[in-house]
Amino acid sequence: MIFVTVGSFEFDELARKMDELALKTTEEIIIQIANGSYVPINCKYFKTTNTIKDYYEKADLIISHGGTGTVLEVLELGTPLISLANPSLKDNHQHEFLELMESRNFLIYCRNLDDLGNLILEKRSFKTRTNKIDFYAKIVHDIESFKISQSTKKAPFHAKILSRVPAKLKKIQI
Amino acid sequence: MDSNNQRAANPLSICVIGLGGGGYHAEAERILSAVNRPLNLILIFAGPDGGILKWSGKQRIVSSYKVRSPMLIGDSYLRGFFGMINNFYQALKILSIHQPDLILGVGSIQSLPFFIAGKLLRVRSFYVESITRISSLSTTGKAISRIGLADEIYTAQSWNTQ
Numbered sequence: 001m002i003f004v005t006v007g008s009f010e011f012d013e014l015a016r017k018m019d020e021l022a023l024k025t026t027e028e029i030i031i032q033i034a035n036g037s038y039v040p041i042n043c044k045y046f047k048t049t050n051t052i053k054d055y056y057e058k059a060d061l062i063i064s065h066g067g068t069g070t071v072l073e074v075l076e077l078g079t080p081l082i083s084l085a086n087p088s089l090k091d092n093h094q095h096e097f098l099e100l101m102e103s104r105n106f107l108i109y110c111r112n113l114d115d116l117g118n119l120i121l122e123k124r125s126f127k128t129r130t131n132k133i134d135f136y137a138k139i140v141h142d143i144e145s146f147k148i149s150q151s152t153k154k155a156p157f158h159a160k161i162l163s164r165v166p167a168k169l170k171k172i173q174i
Numbered sequence: 175m176d177s178n179n180q181r182a183a184n185p186l187s188i189c190v191i192g193l194g195g196g197g198y199h200a201e202a203e204r205i206l207s208a209v210n211r212p213l214n215l216i217l218i219f220a221g222p223d224g225g226i227l228k229w230s231g232k233q234r235i236v237s238s239y240k241v242r243s244p245m246l247i248g249d250s251y252l253r254g255f256f257g258m259i260n261n262f263y264q265a266l267k268i269l270s271i272h273q274p275d276l277i278l279g280v281g282s283i284q285s286l287p288f289f290i291a292g293k294l295l296r297v298r299s300f301y302v303e304s305i306t307r308i309s310s311l312s313t314t315g316k317a318i319s320r321i322g323l324a325d326e327i328y329t330a331q332s333w334n335t336q
Contacts, residue, residue, distance in 0.1 A: 008196055050226070068306055069200035096308035135305055136201075139328045140208045142300070148184055148275050159295055163270035167263035170240045174217065174229050 001028045002120070003059035005052065007067040010036035011086045017113045018063065019043060024117070030055065061123050063116070066094030066109075071101065080123050081107040082116070185212035185234070187274040189297075192282030193219045194226060194243075197304060202280040205302065207231050216272050220284050239268060245283050258287055265291035276300060279324070283314045289323040303329045 004018045015031050015038045022029045022042035029043040032052065039045070049055075056062060056077055064070045066085045074081045083101070085094035102109035108123065110116050190206070192198035206213065213233040220243035229235065241264050244257035265288040269277070277292045279285025281304040289299045301324035303315045311319060311329065318324050 050228075066306070068197035068304060070197075072200055072204065093304075093306045093308075093312075097306035100308055136205045136208060136302075136328075139205055139300065139302060139326075142326065143186065143188075143205075143209045143276070143278075144211050146186055146276060148186060159270040159273065162266045162295065165263050165266050165270075167260070167267045169264060169267060172219070172227060172238045172240045174227060174235055174238045 001030065001059050002061045002063065003055045004029065004031040004063045005055075005065065005070055006032060006034050006036065006086070007065045007070055008034055009065070009086060009089060010034050011065050011084075011088075012036045012038040013113060014063070014065070014084055014086075015040055015045070017116055021117050021120070027060075061120065063110075063120075066098045068097065071097075071107065075106055082110050082119050082123060083107050084110045084113070084116075185214045186276065187214040187216070187236070187272065189216040189218065189269065189272065189274040189277045189288065190280075191218050191220075191277065191285050191288050192280040193217055193229070197306065198281040199226070201302065201304065202278065203229065203231050205278070205280070206233060209233075214274075216268065216274055218268070218284070218288070220282065237272065239264075241284070243282070243284050244287065261287035262291055266294070269295050269297055273297070278302070279318075280304070281312065281314065285314060286317060286323070289318060293323065298325045300324060300326045300328065303327065 004014065006014055015033050015036050018029055018031055019040040019042050031040050031043060031045040032049070033045050033047055035047065056074055056079060059079055061080050062074050063082045064074065066083045071081070071083060083098050085092060085098055098109040101107050108119055110119050190202055192202055214236045215233050216236050217229060217238040219227055219238065219240045227240070241261060242257060244261045245254040249257070261284060269291050274297055277288055277297055277299040279288060279299065280302045285301055292299045301315065301318050303311055307315065307329065315327070319327055
């Protein structure tokens with residue numbers, strides 16, 4: 001099964017392209033379209049789900065937008081991943097992220113939608129690098145070695161006053 | 175008491191900003207899941223209705239709050255301004271109630287009001303720029319960097335050379 005996910009923001013171009021490619025393959029394709037206006041007609045689709053990990057686990061190949069949440073989660077599972085930058089997002093920042101991830105063999109970066117069909121065929125020979133992604137070593141180290149200073153632990157005198165500021169808080173249970 | 179025993183007896187209290195189910199949320203979860211010391215977390219969820227309310231980390235959660243992000247897509251600057259002021263008061267209240275040792279902001283614009291409130295309350299703050307920002311900081315990152323609001327700023331440069 002090929003699972004396609006666009007994350008939280010619409011990415012109609014990707015949904016449309018995969019819907020077209022669905023006519024050329026017998027492989028099942030499922031698309032998560034978020035609030036996109038394009039509705040696939042040749043394959044299954046849904047808008048959002050709280051159990052997206054189930055789809056990641058069942059898929060033989062995942063095609064995704066270049067958001068960090070999706071990319072990192074899929075890479076940890078080790079499923080082959082083809083990613084595309086969603087050009088409608090601010091600064092097109094996914095482009096740089098995906099270039100870097102591709103340069104380290106974590107994924108295949110599809111720069112042009114017209115190439116997507118060929119990349120899907122090539123993915124059979126693609127070996128995803130699934131080792132632990134250790135991007136956060138520095139901050140993890142800094143938090144682990146963070147010293148709780150007793151002087152700063154003592155609340156400043158104005159904290160008690162500020163705790164009475166008229167702000168509405170909505171406490172929730174996780 | 176050696177430093178390891180001290181850490182076990184004294185969990186580090188962290189107020190985590192930028193949650194709600196998106197990329198920032200995923201990054202915050204990954205960072206804190208990798209931390210090998212006891213933590214007490216105060217979680218701040220934002221988004222239109224708090225976003226997706228979940229946390230998969232195993233650390234102890236002291237409290238969780240749902241607030242509206244100061245600036246959502248489609249908001250006017252005026253709405254953003256008043257949202258920021260509202261968030262600032264909420265931040266003052268949350269930080270003064272829980273008095274965390276550290277504020278951890280990942281990517282989100284919501285770090286701004288919390289970091290300002292943290293300065294007033296003498297709470298240290300770490301800002302983590304999203305790993306999608308390879309060559310330049312986000313608007314939030316630039317603002318935090320220029321004003322000097324965070325004690326530490328972690329950018330893609332921190333891990334780019336690995």
